Amino acid sequence: KAGVTQTPRYLIKTRGQQVTLSCSPISGHRSVSWYQQTPGQGLQFLFEYFSETQRNKGNFPGRFSGRQFSNSRSEMNVSTLELGDSALYLCASSPGQHPETQYFGPGTRLLVL
Amino acid sequence: DQQVKQNSPSLSVQEGRISILNCDYTNSMFDYFLWYKKYPAEGPTFLISISSIKDKNEDGRFTVFLNKSAKHLSLHIVPSQPGDSAVYFCAASARGSGGSNYKLTFGKGTLLTVNP
Numbered sequence: 001k002a003g004v005t006q007t008p009r010y011l012i013k014t015r016g017q018q019v020t021l022s023c024s025p026i027s028g029h030r031s032v033s034w035y036q037q038t039p040g041q042g043l044q045f046l047f048e049y050f051s052e053t054q055r056n057k058g059n060f061p062g063r064f065s066g067r068q069f070s071n072s073r074s075e076m077n078v079s080t081l082e083l084g085d086s087a088l089y090l091c092a093s094s095p096g097q098h099p100e101t102q103y104f105g106p107g108t109r110l111l112v113l
Numbered sequence: 114d115q116q117v118k119q120n121s122p123s124l125s126v127q128e129g130r131i132s133i134l135n136c137d138y139t140n141s142m143f144d145y146f147l148w149y150k151k152y153p154a155e156g157p158t159f160l161i162s163i164s165s166i167k168d169k170n171e172d173g174r175f176t177v178f179l180n181k182s183a184k185h186l187s188l189h190i191v192p193s194q195p196g197d198s199a200v201y202f203c204a205a206s207a208r209g210s211g212g213s214n215y216k217l218t219f220g221k222g223t224l225l226t227v228n229p
Binding site for chain 1: 144145147149154155156157158159162164202204206208215216217218219220221222
């Protein structure tokens with residue numbers, strides 16, 4: 001089975017712009033979660049989607065949003081980018097029932113200038 | 114409030130010896146625990162997991178121990194190899210309603226260096 005794929009792998013944006021990141025889960029997985037990794041805060045949960053519905057959301061401002069499509073692919077969007085949004089954004093997929101293992105993609109490295 | 118803590122930022126061991134990575138948690142609702150290995154600029158790779166109904170799980174060179182009364186888990190790697198050098202993250206998920214069981218809470222990680 002192919003693993004989780006994320007596009008693009010690297011991205012450079014300027015403050016105030018918006019960005020959309022994409023994630024394709026492992027075939028058959030219906031849950032997609034997003035995490036942000038920064039040196040200071042570590043890995044922090046953004047949100048989780050299952051069957052096109054957001055089931056859980058972390059403590060991030062409303063500038064961070066996401067969605068999931070009927071084929072389980074997911075996108076996350078960050079509007080009005082700030083310098084502090086520079087991070088590695090990770091997507092993880094799982095079948096969708098607790099307890100279970102989440103499998104991560106390679107991440108998208110976002111740099112905001 | 115950090116619910117999952119890895120108090121050792123780094124650990125150095127000799128090749129062939131045992132590596133022991135530790136993790137403490139505070140949330141008594143956590144019932145599933147995982148260890149991931151991560152290289153820079155890559156996504157975490159799943160290593161091993163354990164359910165709260167067990168106190169030990171083994172997979173090859175990797176063993177995870179869970180002490181529920183102490184809210185402590187550890188990952189043992191025996192024997193350690195230079196290729197094991199990476200950052201290791203402990204993560205936990207909780208039972209419950211309202212979506213709380215659909216996310217992983219991570220520790221800050223421990224950098225393991227295995228010297229040849």
